[in-house]
Amino acid sequence: MFSFPRSVWTLLPRMDISGNEYRTTVFKACRGVGVMYGVAEDVADACLFWASVSLEVPARTIGDALAAYEASKRPMEWSHDGEWVICQNASVLCDGPSVLDLVETGQRVRMVCDWPELLLLLARHRSWRLAGGVEISLDGIEWADALKATVMPDTGVLWLRPGQGGSSASVLSNRVTIDPHEWSRIKIFADKILVPADPANRQDAGAGLTDND
Amino acid sequence: MVSTDSTSLRAGVDRDVPLHPQTTLRPPSQVMRLSRMGSFFPTRLSFLRSLLRKLAEDGAQLKRPEFSLDGDGYGHAVYEIVLDGAPYCLIAYSSALDDEMRTDRVIAEAWDACFILFDGRPNGEDVAALRTHATQQEAGRYDPRVLVVSRANKSVRLFEHTVERLAFGDQPDAAMIGKIGYLMRTTAVYGNGKFGMADRVEFMNRNSLSQPFRLEMLTVYLIREFTIDLVQHVANARAKGNAAPLAKEFQRQLGIGNSTGLGMAPFLVSHPVLINNWMQVRETALARVRAVVEANPEQIREFKELLEQVRRHLGQWHVDDVDEQVRIDVLRDEFDQFCEIVPAQLAAPNPWDRLVDESELFGLDLQELVVALVLEPNGALVDGLCDCMEDSTQIHLDPTQSVGDLRDMVETHYDWVLALDLGEADARAMVWYVSEEKLEPRLGARGADSCETREMPHHIAHKVQALRADLDMFEEDQVLAVFLMAHPEHRDIARRIQTISRHPYGEVRDNLVAKGVRPIDLLRCKLSFFGAAKFDPRSDRWTRITLFQGAPRAAELTLENSADVFLPAFGLDPFA
Known part of the structure; x- marks a missing residue:
């Protein structure tokens, strides 16, 4: 997958949107492709947080992940070896938040998943609550340093543990600047939750069509 | 006790x-x-009441720095009010509208008047540039200086009648004013970051704006000022400056109408x-x-x-x-x-x-x-x-909770759900969804595939019962995190139950997808918090109301008379 280095992103056309608009649209986009409601809430919150601190990754990442969702959703395989919970074949948009729940209870998790960037965003968004730790296979994520996470040089995995520059999970700015192309892509997914109009369901609003009084 | x-x-x-x-x-x-x-x-806790008290306490002065309307009342006007030292301006754009275009539904494409509440003082370029967007409403694009966007349609009968009478040197018919009660009714009032405008969190730390819907209520109050000025202006133009001034009693009697549909109902579920x-x-x-x-x-x-x-x-x-x-x-x-x-x-x-x-x-x-x-x-x-009415709480799921504790929460706070028989078709007869037509929320009969696959999650009772059934398959002392690994589909309802256990007045205790559900009840509840009166349901999911009827105009507002807006009565019963 081709991606611009961060220095190039700043030269691209930008679009200014409100934080609420961004969060709501990401949530709807998740729902639009079929992501479960509770997972969509977590993803939207995390994306807003990272977008609000001017990290450009979320829009591109979430757009890619949503585009691949249907093909990538699959049952996760997981086991426990006495020390680690091992998660294989995981789809972040299905199981990511649940895996992080385990970490929050103090479990240590090793995870191989379809969108490690997205899992990283989710994990860092609530890192202040994580009692255990999570190893995520990075597989060449360029921007991991932006999240101030530790990349283990020998294994090429990211090790995230409590207190590691943990975010407060508070949105720092309520404006999001975004590549208009990425925004359009997310909106296309969001529009999938809308029901096509027809004369019959036009009556479902329970109101007439003209109001002259 | x-x-x-x-x-x-x-x-x-x-x-x-x-x-x-x-x-x-x-x-x-x-x-x-x-x-x-x-x-x-x-009640006196309603948002328009607390706004009026705030304006009165501050001695807020309303100015009208611009009023550029032609003789038919088309053009624009700017109203300015200062709160805690900061100016806020309502920009009103008034246009001609054919009768066949006048619908209060969100699917409308044009309106008699469109409004923007602006953070600060707009210059001429701002007013001109914003016109294009304001008159397109949802299709427009706004920046964070825009706090609220709204639009309104005339009560054609009362507006024209009032113009005619005033232009003739007379007063409008009291019975007609009493029966209708407004010159214009708003059909949407948008805030909180919609279409690029400012998020609520951007201004909620300003002392005067922290209460819920404060800016939306301010916008409607200023729209009311505009409508009364507008009718007088058109009458004056028609009478070449010799129109009668609208009697103060009638000015008081004129509120702002509002048409409200299903769009308001999901708010009560999602917040x-x-x-x-x-x-x-x-x-x-x-x-x-x-x-x-x-x-x-x-x-x-x-x-x-x-x-x-x-x-x-x-x-x-x-x-x-x-x-x-x-x-x-x-x-x-x-x-x-x-x-x-x-x-x-x-x-x-x-x-x-x-x-x-x-x-x-x-x-x-x-x-x-x-x-x-x-x-x-x-x-x-x-x-x-x-x-204490606003909310800045962030809702988190606690995955360390035990399955037994969550089950106890269900039994304590959702006992009403456990008592429902949801197996009957009537218990799941309806489906809430959003139409592609300008995102209009709708409520239809279950069965149409296109609706059901895009259902809004208002079937809370069903979700709770499904969760409860799956919880029973797990040991009491198992942590919720393990349960959710097996059942990620329950994540949202588990989070909701934890939230309601701390905020027990946050859940409507009825099946919102049952046959015969009356969304109008949700509408009236929310509108009562706004301060609406004279509910006039047009169906079980659509109502008209009036806001600010009986309220003093800004120039005469005091702490004492700010309460006059409570269930007001006027000189004549128009139906007597």
Whole structure:
């Protein structure tokens, strides 16, 4: 997958949107492709947080992940070896938040998943609550340093543990600047939750069509 | 039972400040039923009331720096008001509109007037540039200087009638003003970051704007000023400067109409903490008032005057819907019966508590009317609670909770769900969805595939029962995280149950997808918190209301007369 280095992103056309608009649209986009409601809430919150601190990754990442969702959703395989919970074949948009729940209870998790960037965003968004730790296979994520996470040089995995520059999970700015192309892509997914109009369901609003009084 | 414990509103309170005595709050099982919520009346805690008090306290002055309208009233105007030293401007754009284009539904493409509430003072370029966007409403694009976007349609009959009469040197027909009650009705008021405008969190730390819907209410109040100025301007133009000024009594009588549909209903489901705060404040206010041992003579006098005013208000409240009119007629009868027992109760100890108790012998409409009434003479006791109505809580799931604890929460806070038989088709007969037509929310019969696969998650009762069934498959001491690994589909409802356990007034305790569900009850509940009166349902999911009817105009607003907006009555009964 081709991606611009961060220095190039700043030269691209930008679009200014409100934080609420961004969060709501990401949530709807998740729902639009079929992501479960509770997972969509977590993803939207995390994306807003990272977008609000001017990290450009979320829009591109979430757009890619949503585009691949249907093909990538699959049952996760997981086991426990006495020390680690091992998660294989995981789809972040299905199981990511649940895996992080385990970490929050103090479990240590090793995870191989379809969108490690997205899992990283989710994990860092609530890192202040994580009692255990999570190893995520990075597989060449360029921007991991932006999240101030530790990349283990020998294994090429990211090790995230409590207190590691943990975010407060508070949105720092309520404006999001975004590549208009990425925004359009997310909106296309969001529009999938809308029901096509027809004369019959036009009556479902329970109101007439003209109001002259 | 009277106690001084107010745990619900205790957080953050200085422990040295004495808490007001209060009776036990009415429980959520009593309050959070659709039938009761659909009987709510505006109170002095309502958002437009607290706005008027704030404007009066601050001595806020309204200016009209620009009024560029032609003789037909088309053009633009700017109104400016200063709150806590910061200026806010309403920009009003007025345009010609063909009758066939005039619809109050969100699917409309054009309106008689469009509005923007601007953060600061717009210059000429801003006003010109924003016109293009404001007149397209949802299709426009806004920046964070824009706080609210709205639009309104004329009551064509009353507007034209008023212009004609004033231009003729006469006053409009009192009966017609009484019957309609507004020159324009808003059909949407957008805020909180929609279409790129400012998020609420950007200005909620400004002291004067922290309360819910404060800016939206301010916008509507300024729109009311504009509509009265507009009708006078057009009359003056038509009479070449010789029109009669609209009588002050009629200016007071003209509020702003509003058409509200299903778009308002999902809000109550998707903001449980906020709704909890509104309800809990309302119930806490009532509990404080019920604990008052004695009513003073001034309160007794005020209350008796209010009873007479409300009697007249009810007499002037007429709707086209036959069933709703019957309901109003019943309320009038019950109110008369209730008034007969008031004098004896007011003279006895704990008068307000007695009145609330007595009201429970009558229907829900009267009960909730009495709640609103007994708060009125007790402003000093309850007005401060308005500061507790906003919500900045972040909702988190606690995955460390045990399955047994979550199951206990279900049994404690969702016992009403466990008592429902959801197996019948009627229990899942309806589906909430959003149309692609300008995102209009709709409620249809289940069965149409295109709707069902895009259902909004208002089937809370069904989700709770499904969760409960799966919880039973797990050991009590298992952590929720493990349960959610196996059942990620329950993540949202598990989070909601945890939230409701801390915010018990946040859940509507009825099946919102059952056959016969009345969304109008949700609408009335929310609108009552806005301060709406004269509910005029056009169907079970669509209503007209008026806002600010009886309110003083900005130039005459004082703390004392700001209360005139409570269930106002006017000189003539237009239907007498």
